[in-house]
Amino acid sequence: MIKRLIVFIICLTPLLQYAQDFSALWKGHFSYNSIKEVVQGNNKIYAAGENAVFSIDLISNEIKQLNTVNGLSGESISTIYYSDTYELLIIGYENGLIEIAFDNDDEILTVVDIVEKPTIPAVQKKINHFNPYGNLVYIATNYGISVFNLERLEFGDTYFIGNGGGQIQINQTAIFGNYIYAACSGGNGLKKALVNSPNLVDYQNWQTVTTGDFTAIETVEDKLYALNTNRQIFQVTNDVLNSLFQYNTTPLEVKNVFGNLVVTTSNNVFVYNSSFTLLSQVAISPDFSTQYVSTTTDANFIYLGTTDFGVLKTSLTNPTTFEEIHPEGPLLNIPFSVEAEPNGVWVTFGDYDIFFNPYGLNSRGISHLNDNKWVNTPFSDVLDAKCLNTITVNPSNNNQVFISSFFNGLLEVNSEIPTKLYNEKNSGLESLILADNPNYVDIRVGPTAFDDNGLLWTVTSLVDKPLKSFNPSNNTWKSYSFSDIIQSRNLGYGDMVIGQDGTKWIASYEHGFIGFKENGNSFSIKNVKTEEDNMPSIYVTALGLDNRNQLWIGTVSGLRVLYNTSSFFEDDINVDEIIILEDGIAKELLFQQFITDIEVDGSNNKWIATADSGVFYLSSDGQETIYHFTNDNSPLPSNIINDISIDGTNGIVYIATSKGLVSFQSGSSSAFDTLDRAYAYPNPVRPTFNIVDQKVKIKDISENVNIKITDIEGNLVAEAQSTTNKRYSGYNLEIDGGTAYWNGKNLANNIVASGVYLVMLSDLDTYETKVLKLMVVR
Structure with a gap:
C-alpha cells in the first residue's frame, strides 16, 4: 500500500x-x-x-x-x-x-535540520548517500549518519561513529543481515553495528571491520561488496574482505539496481550479477567525448549520467549506439553576460574577476535561445576565442552578433556561425605589451555598443588607445586615447552606454565614469571619480542611461545619478545619491551595495543587479522598490547577479546569476511612436480567465497616452494616463511603458458584467486616436 x-x-x-x-x-x-x-x-x-x-x-x-x-x-x-x-x-x-x-x-x-545544526561545521554537512530501510532512510554525510523517517517526514538519531564519538566522513551505508555497514574515509575503514540496536548513537556499539579508506559499500541479494580508494572491489564474507578486481580508474559509484551490481568509472560502466559475473560493459563512445559519473538501468537499457551530454541511453546487452537525453538549455550554469532580443537571449560564460584578471583563460562556447530553442556553440567552434563576455547584436542586422573576448579580441557571429575573430593582425585592436615578453598577445576587449550611425564601439583594457570604433560595412577602425584623463593603462572597463547625442559613457576600474564625445575631428573627454564629486568609489561597474537621458551609475560601493548629462563637458559636475524614506528614516538607496548591472525597461523603471543581494526593481525615480528579488523569495538560484538584459518587446527580464539563468515576465514593454499596432488581449475575455489577477493587457501603446474604457452605451468604466496611473500603484487601470493593465473593475470597484467594451486610446503628444473593441464574457 x-x-x-x-x-x-x-x-x-x-x-x-x-x-x-x-x-x-x-x-x-x-x-x-x-x-x-x-x-x-x-x-x-x-x-x-x-x-x-x-x-x-x-x-x-x-x-x-x-x-x-x-x-x-x-x-x-x-x-x-x-x-x-x-x-x-x-x-x-x-x-x-x-x-x-x-x-x-x-x-x-x-x-x-542539518543546515541549521550549529555543532556540525559547514564543510562537513555534505549529503553523500541515501540508503532506505523500511520506513527509514540512512543518510551518509561528511560528519556521520543521520536517520530520517519517510513516513513521518522527520529526523531521528544521528550517529557520530568516529573515535570517541567524533565526526567522520561516511560515504555510503548498506544493510546486510542484521547489520548496518558504513564505508568511511580518513582511515576509518569499514564499520558495522546491529541495525536494530536501540543505542546506535553510542559509538562504542560500532565495530571496525577493517581499517583503510572506503568509498562504497553495497548489498546485492546475499552478497556484500565494498570498494576502497585503491580502486579495489571486495566481497565481504563473515567480515573478511576478498579482493575481486582492481579498476584502472577510480570508481565513482557502486549501486544495486534490480539485483545487479553497477559500478561506474569515468570511462567505463560495469554491470554484474549478484555473483560478480560481468553482464555488460559500456566504454566511452567515440561520438560522445565525455566522462561517466552515475548509472542506472531498467530491464533493457542502461542510462548513463555524463559530464557533457546529460543522460546517454544505450542497450544493456549491446551497448553500441547511444541516445542523448536532457532538457534543452544553455551549455553551462555559469552565465556571465546576457543580451536579450525579441526572439530570445544570447549567453556567454566569461569570465574575469573583479580586478579584470581573465586567467586561467577559460575555454567555453556560447548559447543562444532562439524562438524557444537553444542553439549551443561549443568552444571548438568559436575560433579559439577565450573568455567570451559582452554580447552586442547589430540593430540593423539581427543575424550579426559581436562577442568580446577578454584575451583574443572580438568574435563575429553570423546566423549562429562564428565567422571571424578580429585581433591585432586583421583589425585596429591592440594587444597589451609585456616588457619581458614583447611577442605575447593578449587582447582584452570588454564592453561594446552600437551607435545610431551603425558603428560598433569597443573598449580594450591595458592599451594606450582603449576606445575604438568599427564600421562593419567597410571594415574600418578608428582608435581614441584616454591619455587626457588616464596616465596609465587601465585594468578594465565594466560597462558602456551611448546616448542619443552620441556621447559614450564608460565605466572604468579606478577612474570613475568617463564621458567621451566626438566634435568633428576632435573630441571631448572627461571623467568623474572623486569624493568631491560625491562619488562613493573610483571603481565604477555599471551604467544605465534612462529615457530622460539621466545617467545611473553603479559602483562597488553604491549608486549615483547624473541628472544633467547635456552639460557634462561644460559644467562642474556633481552626481547625486537617491534619498528614500524607510520606516520614516531618510536613507541612501542601495548604500554600500556592489552593483554589477543597471538596465532600464520600457516604463523607465530600473533593474539593478548586485554582487550579493539579488536584484532590485525600482520605480523610474528610484523612490519606490517595486521588487527586491533574492534566492529566499524568488527562483533566483543565487544572490550573485552577473548581468541582466531586457527583452523590451515581450517584457521578459533575463537574469544571469552565478548558478544559472532565469527569466521573469515583468509585463513591461517599450512604448511605440504611434498607436497603429495597439491591441487588447485576451479578446474575448472568457469565464475561465481570471480577469482580476491576470488582467487584460492593452499592448503596443504610445509613450504618453490617455486610455478610457467605456461600455457600449458610453458610460465610463475606467480611465488612465501614462503620467499618473503607473503600474504597481493599485489602480484598476494601470500603464507600464507600452502596456496597460485592466483588472476588469469599474469606477465603483466592481467587476464588470458581460458585454462589449470600448477601449479609447488618445496620444497626448500627437493627438492620434484609436478605438479597440473588447468582449467580456462572465
Whole structure:
C-alpha cells in the first residue's frame, strides 16, 4: 500500500517548510548537460544536474524539469534517491540541505535540520548517500549518519561513529543481515553495528571491520561488496574482505539496481550479477567525448549520467549506439553576460574577476535561445576565442552578433556561425605589451555598443588607445586615447552606454565614469571619480542611461545619478545619491551595495543587479522598490547577479546569476511612436480567465497616452494616463511603458458584467486616436 504524508505532521514540525512554486511569471533556463546522479523509480529515470533535476518517463518519453522555478533551492546537488513506497524524490545537497519532491504535487518540502545544526561545521554537512530501510532512510554525510523517517517526514538519531564519538566522513551505508555497514574515509575503514540496536548513537556499539579508506559499500541479494580508494572491489564474507578486481580508474559509484551490481568509472560502466559475473560493459563512445559519473538501468537499457551530454541511453546487452537525453538549455550554469532580443537571449560564460584578471583563460562556447530553442556553440567552434563576455547584436542586422573576448579580441557571429575573430593582425585592436615578453598577445576587449550611425564601439583594457570604433560595412577602425584623463593603462572597463547625442559613457576600474564625445575631428573627454564629486568609489561597474537621458551609475560601493548629462563637458559636475524614506528614516538607496548591472525597461523603471543581494526593481525615480528579488523569495538560484538584459518587446527580464539563468515576465514593454499596432488581449475575455489577477493587457501603446474604457452605451468604466496611473500603484487601470493593465473593475470597484467594451486610446503628444473593441464574457 502506498503511504503518504499526514498533513498535520508538517504543521507541527518547525524545520520542514514548503517552497513556493513561481512558474506563473518565472522560467528557468538551466543547463542539464552535467549530471551528478541518475536513479530510477515509478517508471521514470531521474537525473540530477548541478542544481536542478529532470525526469524521463520511460513509457511516454516525456521530460519534466524541476528547478528553482518549481521551488528547489538552487544549491549544489550531491545525491538523489527515489522512494517507490512513498512516491517521493529526495534531493541531497553539498551544504546539508534536503528537499523532497512528491509525485503529482507542485510543492517542494525543504528540510533544514542539518543546515541549521550549529555543532556540525559547514564543510562537513555534505549529503553523500541515501540508503532506505523500511520506513527509514540512512543518510551518509561528511560528519556521520543521520536517520530520517519517510513516513513521518522527520529526523531521528544521528550517529557520530568516529573515535570517541567524533565526526567522520561516511560515504555510503548498506544493510546486510542484521547489520548496518558504513564505508568511511580518513582511515576509518569499514564499520558495522546491529541495525536494530536501540543505542546506535553510542559509538562504542560500532565495530571496525577493517581499517583503510572506503568509498562504497553495497548489498546485492546475499552478497556484500565494498570498494576502497585503491580502486579495489571486495566481497565481504563473515567480515573478511576478498579482493575481486582492481579498476584502472577510480570508481565513482557502486549501486544495486534490480539485483545487479553497477559500478561506474569515468570511462567505463560495469554491470554484474549478484555473483560478480560481468553482464555488460559500456566504454566511452567515440561520438560522445565525455566522462561517466552515475548509472542506472531498467530491464533493457542502461542510462548513463555524463559530464557533457546529460543522460546517454544505450542497450544493456549491446551497448553500441547511444541516445542523448536532457532538457534543452544553455551549455553551462555559469552565465556571465546576457543580451536579450525579441526572439530570445544570447549567453556567454566569461569570465574575469573583479580586478579584470581573465586567467586561467577559460575555454567555453556560447548559447543562444532562439524562438524557444537553444542553439549551443561549443568552444571548438568559436575560433579559439577565450573568455567570451559582452554580447552586442547589430540593430540593423539581427543575424550579426559581436562577442568580446577578454584575451583574443572580438568574435563575429553570423546566423549562429562564428565567422571571424578580429585581433591585432586583421583589425585596429591592440594587444597589451609585456616588457619581458614583447611577442605575447593578449587582447582584452570588454564592453561594446552600437551607435545610431551603425558603428560598433569597443573598449580594450591595458592599451594606450582603449576606445575604438568599427564600421562593419567597410571594415574600418578608428582608435581614441584616454591619455587626457588616464596616465596609465587601465585594468578594465565594466560597462558602456551611448546616448542619443552620441556621447559614450564608460565605466572604468579606478577612474570613475568617463564621458567621451566626438566634435568633428576632435573630441571631448572627461571623467568623474572623486569624493568631491560625491562619488562613493573610483571603481565604477555599471551604467544605465534612462529615457530622460539621466545617467545611473553603479559602483562597488553604491549608486549615483547624473541628472544633467547635456552639460557634462561644460559644467562642474556633481552626481547625486537617491534619498528614500524607510520606516520614516531618510536613507541612501542601495548604500554600500556592489552593483554589477543597471538596465532600464520600457516604463523607465530600473533593474539593478548586485554582487550579493539579488536584484532590485525600482520605480523610474528610484523612490519606490517595486521588487527586491533574492534566492529566499524568488527562483533566483543565487544572490550573485552577473548581468541582466531586457527583452523590451515581450517584457521578459533575463537574469544571469552565478548558478544559472532565469527569466521573469515583468509585463513591461517599450512604448511605440504611434498607436497603429495597439491591441487588447485576451479578446474575448472568457469565464475561465481570471480577469482580476491576470488582467487584460492593452499592448503596443504610445509613450504618453490617455486610455478610457467605456461600455457600449458610453458610460465610463475606467480611465488612465501614462503620467499618473503607473503600474504597481493599485489602480484598476494601470500603464507600464507600452502596456496597460485592466483588472476588469469599474469606477465603483466592481467587476464588470458581460458585454462589449470600448477601449479609447488618445496620444497626448500627437493627438492620434484609436478605438479597440473588447468582449467580456462572465
